[in-house]
Amino acid sequence: MQQKINEITKKALEEISKTQDKQQLILVNSKYLGKNGELSTLMRGLKDVSSEERPKIGAILNEARDTILNSVKQQEDSIENKILEEQIKNEFVDITTPVKPLKQGTMHPIEIVQRDLINYFIEQGFTVQDGKEIESDYYCFEALNVPKDHPARDAQDTFYFDAERLLRVHTSATQIRTMENNTPPIKMISTGRVYRVDEVDATHSPMFSQFEILVVDKNVTMSDLNGTLEKLAKHLFGEKAKIRLRPSYFPFTEPSVEVDATCTHCGGKGCSVCKQTGFIELLGAGMVHPNVLRNCNINPDEYTGFAAGLGLDRIAMIKYGIDDMRELYDGDINLLKQFK
């Protein structure tokens, strides 16, 4: 019996090792281990073996079955590996083939600058306020201390719908709405489109975007304005950037200043971009006029504030070296796709 088992095992292992594919292997497998397989038949015959020998023969039979099973498994692995190797051998790409990159969309340069400034100021505790583009004379001029006969109120400078309604000329209109609806401390920014009667050319546009900054609290000084803007210039143009304040005039701030930053192009040495001055105009700013605070029921004896407004188009143009303002509004894909 034992010898027979050994012979079957030997034969089975031999046949297994000769199989070329899975089909053959399955046949061999059932020839020995199948329902009527040779080994299975022997196993069924175990009941005829004497009870003394039965455990011994049983153990040998089980061992033989495991040996064959293992061998089938191994052979199966080796056949599958051969198939995979064949497959791998046949699979090939020319990795140098040029492809079309997955196209990413782009943000408009004004949007990029705008969002960057919003994030910068939010980090410093400023709150974003939404404004209206079509405004009333009151919010755009009257409450901002712009005298009735001020040239800015003229139809030469402002687009009107009727005597009372107009397209805002600055985001400063939002200052009033904010101060009316909030009490100090106020630290707000607001941004959006503004409109002025300017023919379209390389440096003018009847529509552009502005960014407004307003702080009203006890102990807000012009030195705070200076420091805030200095940090802003560094944020926009790098650590080396410096600012220069020049006296200016806006009806809603007093004192008022025009703020220049060192020219990013030449670093302040003087070049064609800065018209040899070493500085580029950055924004207008000043201390909130006491009349403006009064108009919003804020006591100017108790509170002071500063305000600043900068043109986002201008910043975008300086930052990205765009020298014709029209390019911001033409929507030419060749320009837009560069803002990854």
Added chain:
Amino acid sequence: MIVTYKWLNDFVDLKDYTPKQVAQTFTSIGYEVDEMRELYKGMERVVIGKITKITRHPNADKLQICQINIGQKKPVQIITAATNVFEGAIVPAALDGAELPNGKIIKTSNMRGEESQGMLCAGEELCIDDSVYPGAMVDGIMIIKEQDIKDIPLGTNISVLLGMDDVIYDLSVLANRPDCQSVKGLAKELAAALNLPLKDASFKYKAQKLDMPLSLEVKDEDCPYFLCCVVKDVKLGPSPMWMQQRLKLIGLKPKNNIVDITNYVLWELGQPLHAYDYEKINGQSIIVRKAKKGEKLIALDDKEYQLTPNITVICDAKGPIGLAGIKGGAEYSVNDNTKTIVLESAAFKRESIRKTSRSIGLRTDASGRYERGVTPVSCVAGLDRALALIEQLKIGKISNEMISNTSVDTKGKNISFSIDYIKKLLGIEIPEMDIIRILGNLGITATIKGRKLNCLTPAIRTDIDGPNDIIEELIRYYGLDKLNSTALETTSFVKGGNSQKQSLRNTVIDSMMLTGAHQIFSYSFISPKQLDKLLIPQDSALRNYMQVKNPLSLDYSIMRTQLIGSLLEVVNYNLMHKNTNFALFEVANTYDNPTDTTALPQEHTILAYIDVKEDANFFTTKSIVEMLAQNLGLTLNYKVANISYLHPNISADIIWANKVIGHIGKVNPKVTKNFDINKDCYYFDLNLDVVPQKKTKKIKALPKYPASVRDMAVVVEDHVASGDMLNVIKKTAGDTCESVELFDVYKGAPLKENQKSIAWKLTFRKQDTTITQQEVNELFNKVLEALKTQFGAELR
């Protein structure tokens, strides 16, 4: 405002300051220098010389050797080819080292064996013409007239003779400083900045009784002050060289001594003046009033102006003789035969002059000053200065009768406040000594008592109104660079954050970027023609727009009520520039036109998208909308729509919470044609106003039990909308149905012509136990039954 270095020197001694330092000082106190032009550039080595001797060149027929006296012991020898020179001629001589305005460099050289130590110059080589020096444009060397160098020694720089030994500054003067629209006003600021004393011009003259009667009546509130004076025996003629040269430098053409004096004073003191011919004034009376309907006037520019009742005019007994503050009447102003003049020096309200100037389309140097603001105090100074110049030039007898409508209030304003407020506003302290000095320099009388600062301003400083104005003057001259650089360290803590609108904008733009589209910014105002191109019906709400009253042109005249038109224009721009295969989007406002004309319109934030890529279709576009909807937390429905600018069979309203919040579809080919676009465009827009704030959602627990998936292909008639089927499937299958996905639409054999097969993949899962096949079968049949009854669907 143009001023010159030498003219400023009349009022402040600038000898210790170079022209460049003067420019820097102006910049630091708020006067932007738009241009600085050194007129003598290129003339530094060109002097006035006299030819003492001419000899023929021994080796060249066409050359002459000139000996030139340039005021030194030895003459210089210069060889010239010019033929118009002669012994005794006075000429400009460029010496060795000169670099002429035209770029030519002059060196001592050997010309055919003879030394030439320079070059005699033609007017052209000095870049001047007859308007600068009569005769400068002669063919050959410029010959200087003997009488012109009476007071100028030989060897003097040529620029002195030409009045070009000067520097021109073009300065921007801030709108609130009408008092600085003049040489004196700017010199005053300069003197204060440099801590130098201010010199003044002469206002002195002798007056006499003339017996030239003139009455004055001012009937118009827009003329707060009118002052005039008669001058007789006027000797008209050219004004002196120095005055002509200055007027030329600032760009004015000299006319005659009287007109030149009025212009000179306008520039020097900022006071507009006008000279009338006394004899032409009917009834010896001047009346200032509003024009009557139908009146007209031919002004000095020889144009006839139709006057309207809101225009202030200067009249005589018969009618208008001048447009107040703008221009005089031609017939009534100084002319060649004038013997007696009336000099007007008046103040008019700035708004009135501005409106008139705009309405008649005439802007003059005078109207420009009035638009900024002219005070009565300045009227008196202006007239006195003009009369002093008349006396200086000895060209008339001045009446001792000053005729005016009212007296002048010369008092300024009293402003007092605690000096602690200076630190409160600026964050730095300014020493008391500096406060007194700075304000004193500006003509503001200041005293400090205890902690109180008392100021008395000069009447001419109409811009100073309160403590902040005084502090602005202080920091302007103390130096803005002395401010500290603090950054709100002492203010209260505020949390800060984005507005809902702005963060929504960010989310939308970030999502759109993922689609490969480019963001654009287009103008908020459009041409009404765009609405026609979009085939918008006449009764559509999109035609109810806000109209700009004073647009730049028709193209920018109405506020847009939709964004698609602007997008199509940008698409057209790109196609014209041979850019293809792109998608664009914009997030911008549209504007209502409220029926209540006193109300401000609603502004809606709209996202609009257009796709002209080759592979774009309705479904690619819709999948972008769905991606957005997921990001914004919206569940959308679509409903067949009728939108003029979209394809009638390929378009839909986008519905959320039973509201139309957008549109999607292929752009109507008729519309694309109207925009000269020869490509298919796919479009959608979404109104972002309705999007609710996105809430933080807790995640769904991960499934614990396996799902069971069934496919269901059903045949329906063509017109059945898959969206409607989807809703029925979801409703019928209930919560156990985890997802329903459309994965195939088939048309063709063996189906009938008007049929389609739609294949759905239904995923079933239970949260608490494994779903049984029986349960799945029941749900599957229930769904099929519902589709049968509602859409006549048959299992394929």
